[in-house]
Amino acid sequence: MELNFNMTKDKGLTPEKDKLYDTLVIGGGPAGLNAALYAKRKGLDVAIISERMGGQVMDTSTVENYLGTKSLSGEGLVNTFIEHVESLKIPVLKEVKVENIERRDNIFHLSLSNRETYFTKTLILATGSKPRKLNVPGEKEFSGKGVAYCAICDGPFFEGLEVVIAGGGNTAVESAIDLAKIASKVKLVHRSQLRADNILVDQLSSYKNIEVHLETQIKEILGEAMVTGIKVLDRASGEEKLISANGIFVEIGYLPNSDPFKDLVDLNERGEIIVDDYGRTNVEGVFAAGDITTIPYKQIILSAGDGAKVALAVNDFLNTHEAIRNITLDKQNVIAK
Amino acid sequence: MALLNEEVRGQLKEFFGLMKDDVTIALFTKEEPCETCKETREFMGEIESITEKIHLEEFDLDKDHEKAKEYNVVMTPSIVLLDGEKNHRGVKFNGIPAGHEVNSFIKGIMEISGAADQLPESYQEELKTITKPVNIKVFVTLGCPHCAGAVEKAHKLALGSDLIDAEMIEAQTFSEVANKFQVSSVPKVVINDEFEFVGNQTLDTFLEEIRKTQ
Numbered sequence: 001m002e003l004n005f006n007m008t009k010d011k012g013l014t015p016e017k018d019k020l021y022d023t024l025v026i027g028g029g030p031a032g033l034n035a036a037l038y039a040k041r042k043g044l045d046v047a048i049i050s051e052r053m054g055g056q057v058m059d060t061s062t063v064e065n066y067l068g069t070k071s072l073s074g075e076g077l078v079n080t081f082i083e084h085v086e087s088l089k090i091p092v093l094k095e096v097k098v099e100n101i102e103r104r105d106n107i108f109h110l111s112l113s114n115r116e117t118y119f120t121k122t123l124i125l126a127t128g129s130k131p132r133k134l135n136v137p138g139e140k141e142f143s144g145k146g147v148a149y150c151a152i153c154d155g156p157f158f159e160g161l162e163v164v165i166a167g168g169g170n171t172a173v174e175s176a177i178d179l180a181k182i183a184s185k186v187k188l189v190h191r192s193q194l195r196a197d198n199i200l201v202d203q204l205s206s207y208k209n210i211e212v213h214l215e216t217q218i219k220e221i222l223g224e225a226m227v228t229g230i231k232v233l234d235r236a237s238g239e240e241k242l243i244s245a246n247g248i249f250v251e252i253g254y255l256p257n258s259d260p261f262k263d264l265v266d267l268n269e270r271g272e273i274i275v276d277d278y279g280r281t282n283v284e285g286v287f288a289a290g291d292i293t294t295i296p297y298k299q300i301i302l303s304a305g306d307g308a309k310v311a312l313a314v315n316d317f318l319n320t321h322e323a324i325r326n327i328t329l330d331k332q333n334v335i336a337k
Numbered sequence: 338m339a340l341l342n343e344e345v346r347g348q349l350k351e352f353f354g355l356m357k358d359d360v361t362i363a364l365f366t367k368e369e370p371c372e373t374c375k376e377t378r379e380f381m382g383e384i385e386s387i388t389e390k391i392h393l394e395e396f397d398l399d400k401d402h403e404k405a406k407e408y409n410v411v412m413t414p415s416i417v418l419l420d421g422e423k424n425h426r427g428v429k430f431n432g433i434p435a436g437h438e439v440n441s442f443i444k445g446i447m448e449i450s451g452a453a454d455q456l457p458e459s460y461q462e463e464l465k466t467i468t469k470p471v472n473i474k475v476f477v478t479l480g481c482p483h484c485a486g487a488v489e490k491a492h493k494l495a496l497g498s499d500l501i502d503a504e505m506i507e508a509q510t511f512s513e514v515a516n517k518f519q520v521s522s523v524p525k526v527v528i529n530d531e532f533e534f535v536g537n538q539t540l541d542t543f544l545e546e547i548r549k550t551q
Binding site: 005059094095116147154156158225226 | 436480525537539
């Protein structure tokens with residue numbers, strides 16, 4: 001029996017409602033966790049607001065490219081991060097989304113999905129990214145009916161069945177390898193050439209039940225009550241063909257979770273928050289870190305590093321903006337809301 | 338061999354130290370065939386042994402059918418958590434709460450014991466407007482990292498209203514039920530066997546679907 005504990009000792013370490021924080025970190029992935037750690041160590045009043053502690057890393061079966069960690073489950077790695085953050089007594093609010101952010105008299109008012117409001121002088125946006133969709137006919141219709149986005153969650157439903165993995169990056173190849181141990185056949189379908197690390201691609205060939213279809217574009221997901229297959233375009237021959245499958249796992253990269261912030265800060269055409277070298281957005285006092293930003297390459301170690309950098313930038317900002325640093329929460333203003 | 342090692346026992350002891358009211362684990366098993374009954378029984382026995390505030394009561398689905406009926410238990414293993422006065426508050430786990438579901442299980446014990454945060458007031462008010470019974474099924478797999486979050490929310494709603502009961506269903510153990518509801522992605526939430534959504538969504542999404550049943 002396996003037990004995957006990831007609990008905090010609920011000893012009242014949740015953020016306080018009637019308090020004005022120096023900085024609130026939105027997001028509980030590597031960027032947010034490390035930002036909170038660095039902010040706390042600088043002596044800032046900081047708390048984390050997270051929809052999903054650990055973020056995307058939680059869905060990763062194995063991490064083998066985080067310096068100092070040869071091989072660990074995504075969850076195992078995240079748990080070491082969370083334990084570290086908790087040891088510093090940083091309050092965390094879990095399982096809540098930020099729905100609205102308003103700035104009044106240099107104080108940010110955050111309305112959350114639990115219908116509470118929190119106050120802060122500065123913000124670190126670090127909500128990361130979510131799986132990108134194929135955007136082909138049938139995807140929405142069969143979502144949860146054979147179309148899946150999390151191999152370690154939904155893999156068990158395809159025991160002895162055939163599955164398609166859409167994508168050619170590290171995540172797709174890792175999922176193909178994971179699913180090859182459960183499914184009867186795995187068909188890795190990618191529109192161009194594989195861009196996963198060689199070390200992973202080499203492993204692919206050792207599984208006899210993995211088929212690789214490159215230069216193959218998915219046009220449609222087919223099914224009746226459940227998925228029965230996909231329609232693809234073979235880009236070399238220009239011909240359309242059918243690939244049968246009981247399920248399809250979409251692993252074609254990520255989209256930034258920037259929707260709640262689109263009216264607050266400038267985004268680029270991909271929806272990433274535009275930041276400068278210090279993680280500053282176009283709005284004074286609002287910073288962003290990790291996958292949600294325009295910084296290139298989305299990696300766990302890069303996000304964690306970015307979180308550290310941005311927390312230091314926030315500290316500098318507060319040190320050089322006395323008016324903001326010394327602001328206090330005006331009760332009447334809060335109640336009037 | 339013990340299922341919980343010393344380190345985990347120590348952690349749990351610390352958690353359970355925060356419990357307020359006693360909690361009773363009503364465990365329903367049956368004689369063969371029940372693949373995970375034995376392991377679940379051992380697991381619950383070890384949980385009980387950690388603190389005096391947790392009591393384990395065992396029932397047999399067939400022999401104790403009156404009790405099973407009272408708690409609306411139809412599968413085994415099934416765990417119903419009862420509060421300090423041994424009332425059924427609508428918190429149930431069908432299948433062993435291992436893997437990631439150990440988190441929703443421990444959280445459930447803490448909630449029933451009165452040691453967790455209450456639902457924000459606006460939700461409590463909203464739950465008062467419910468007039469018809471609501472059943473929330475949350476299908477999970479034990480390897481799913483974000484399923485426990487959905488189970489916890491469903492149980493929190495159940496504790497907020499006498500008319501709501503919420504049950505985790507481990508989709509691999511109860512594959513027939515999972516197939517009936519066409520579960521191929523988890524967490525999948527089904528309300529009154531009719532309204533459904535996939536994913537660990539917000540409390541508002543739960544309430545939106547619940548309102549459809551009223």
